[in-house]
Amino acid sequence: MVYEIFKEFRFEAAHRLLKNYSGKCTNNHGHSWLIRVHLQGNSLDDKDMLIDFQDVKVLKQWIDEHLDHATLLWEDDPMISYIRESGQRLFITKKNPTSEHIAEIIMEEAILHFQNQRIRVVCVEVNETCTTGAKIYQ
Ligand SMILES: [Zn+2]
Numbered sequence: 062m063v064y065e066i067f068k069e070f071r072f073e074a075a076h077r078l079l080k081n082y083s084g085k086c087t088n089n090h091g092h093s094w095l096i097r098v099h100l101q102g103n104s105l106d107d108k109d110m111l112i113d114f115q116d117v118k119v120l121k122q123w124i125d126e127h128l129d130h131a132t133l134l135w136e137d138d139p140m141i142s143y144i145r146e147s148g149q150r151l152f153i154t155k156k157n158p159t160s161e162h163i164a165e166i167i168m169e170e171a172i173l174h175f176q177n178q179r180i181r182v183v184c185v186e187v188n189e190t191c192t193t194g195a196k197i198y199q
Pocket of ligand 1: 076
């Protein structure tokens with residue numbers, strides 16, 4: 062038997078894409094990001110749960126502290142100095158802050174928080190609008 066659960070999180074953040082990119086997303090703009098994290102396992106705990114949904118909220122705390130109401134910028138973006146000097150929330154990424162890369166970052170956090178011998182992080186889905194998004198699988 063394979064059990065799978067998911068949990069959704071939302072946050073608000075601005076980003077722009079500069080690395081090797083020249084479309085309209087070079088302009089700083091914001092999204093209401095929707096995250097969906099899927100966890101799988103072959104057995105349940107003593108409460109007959111894969112994991113208590115309450116325990117998944119620790120990832121929401123990380124998202125709130127690092128991504129929510131922040132500007133997500135690629136590490137070579139010249140706007141970093143302005144955001145930093147003006148004291149605004151900033152999250153610097155190694156790659157363009159695309160949905161794909163945000164999914165990758167959240168996947169790494171989810172693995173740190175939830176993965177153990179019984180639970181595997183299957184995928185993280187990131188939607189930046191109601192019609193566009195990305196999914197990353199482990
Ligand atoms: Zn965007």
